[in-house]
Amino acid sequence: MAEAKRERQGRRWGRLVAGRLNQNRWMLAAGVLAVLVVYSIAEESTFFVVVCIAALFVAAAVAPRRTARQRRAEAAAVGERSALERLSGENLAAAVADPLILFDGAGTVVHANDAALDAFAAVGPGISLQLKFRAPEMQELIAATLAGNGSPQVADYVERVPIERVYRVTGSAIGRGTGLYVLVFKDQSEARRIDRMRADFIANASHELRTPLASIAGFVETLRGPARKDAAARDHFLQIMQNQTSRMARLIDDLLSLSRLEMKPYLKPGTRVDLRAVVQGVIDSLSPLASESGVAIETDIPDGPFEVPGDRDELFQVFENLLENACKYGQSGGRVTVSMENMETGPQREVAVTIHDFGPGIPEEHIPRITERFYRVDVETSRAQKGTGLGLSIVKHILTRHNGRLSIKSKVGEGAAFTVHLPAG
Structure with missing residues (x-):
């Protein structure tokens, strides 16, 4: 052995x-x-x-023997080098999603990818970059890139036609001794828009809170001074102060609602909600407000199932905001109609709920912006009706979470119709 x-x-x-x-x-x-x-x-x-x-x-x-894995790795490296050698500059440029322009030492365009052709008209080969981009910042960027100090050059550029777009542009040389250069345009428009919205939101929220606080501070000073012993003035001022604190409380509640909605992910279909019951509950809860405003609520809801996937409390808030606005701002019309129907939109069925008032209506130029935060058609009327300017923004956020949408139709003098579209499947 x-x-x-x-x-x-x-x-x-x-x-x-x-x-x-x-x-x-x-x-x-x-x-x-x-x-x-x-x-x-x-x-x-x-x-x-x-x-x-x-x-x-x-x-x-x-002597050390090469393993099969090493031989495969070496073969793969050789294959990768061969594949890279076969790639052309046009193929690489086409793989870039951002606008990209290749140019030579004379500033003449050699190649532009599809994204660049879509973003900038007439930027094909043979075009002079200095003539195409006449903005001073772009002229300086192109000159610095051609000077070739060894580091990439960066500049911000605004393209205003056909629509305003903001780009962060990077210019650099391609390799060494090739005589070619590249400009890459990174679209910053959406980021800039969000920054502006954030700044506007903070400014508007500060303004909305500062106004009632200043009013309350002034009345407190008056009550501690000239009106200290005036019972009638004291009651009047205290009532105003109560109204202002209620306004601030409503504003804070709406701000918290918006914050909670923005922190939640999109709603996944789960629990099914009967919209007929939700809308009827909203009508019952707002009947006293309608009576106080001299508005009659009329319904046109046919028989049939009106179930949609969603959150009952959030959908209740949607229709409560819309019906409350209809009663407040459309009270001159004397009535509000609430209708509901099943609709076929392509392969998907949806439920449409329309709340129509017959008040003064909304001018057409205001409709695209009416769901923005703190946007008001008439500031004085909104404040007189104790509005915070956030109700329709909350409605839009909730419907977005439910994969729904809000459509608005209005003519001055004929009232306004707000329609909620929710997928039924």
Whole structure:
């Protein structure tokens, strides 16, 4: 048994040594040739030659052997280099989603990808960049890029036709000695719009809170001074202060509602809600307000299922805001109608709920902006009706979470119709 084991080990080592020798045969041959050359020149002894050749065989046998994984990695690297060499500049430019323009040392366009052609008209090969982009910041950027100080150049550029777009433009040389340069345009329009909205929101919220606070502070000072002993004035001022604190409380509640809605992810279909019950509940809760405003609420809701996936409390808030606005701002019309119907919009069925008042209506130029935060058609009327300017913005956010939408139709003198569209499937 021991002899058989030693024999197997001997054969295994023999195969290993043969494999190493075969793999390193070129190194071995070169070494033997070098020894023979030295022998012929220096006339060394035969024993010296034999020793050197034996040492070469041992070195070749024990030299590290490349594994199959290493060979595959080397082959893959060669394949990648071949693939990169086959790529052209046009293919690389087409793979970039942002507008990209290649130009030469004279500032002439060599190539523009599809995104650049869509963003900037007439920017094909042969066009001079200095003539195409006449803004001072772009002229300076192109000149600095062509000067070639070794670092990328960056500038902000505004394209105003056909619509205003803001870009962060980066210019740099391509490689060394190619004589080619590149401009990459990163669209910053959406980020700038969000920044402006955030700044406007903070300014409007501060203004809305500052006004009642200033009023309350003034009345407190008056009550502590000239009106300290005037009972009638004290009651009048205290009533105004109560109204102002109620207004601030409503504003804070609406701001918190917006904040909670923005922090929630989009609603996934789950619980189904009966819109008929939700709308009827809203009508019942606002009946006292309608009576106080002299408005009659009329309904046109046919029989049939009106279920949609969603959150009942949030949908209740949607219709409560819309019906309350209709009663307040459309009270001159004397009535408000609430209708509901199933609609087929392509492959998907949806439920449409329309709340229509017959008041003064909304001028057409205000309709696109009416769901913006703090946007008011008539500031004095809104404040007189204790509005915060956030109700329709909350409605839009809730409908967006429910994959729904709000459509508005209005004519001055004929009232306004707000329609909520919610997917039924």
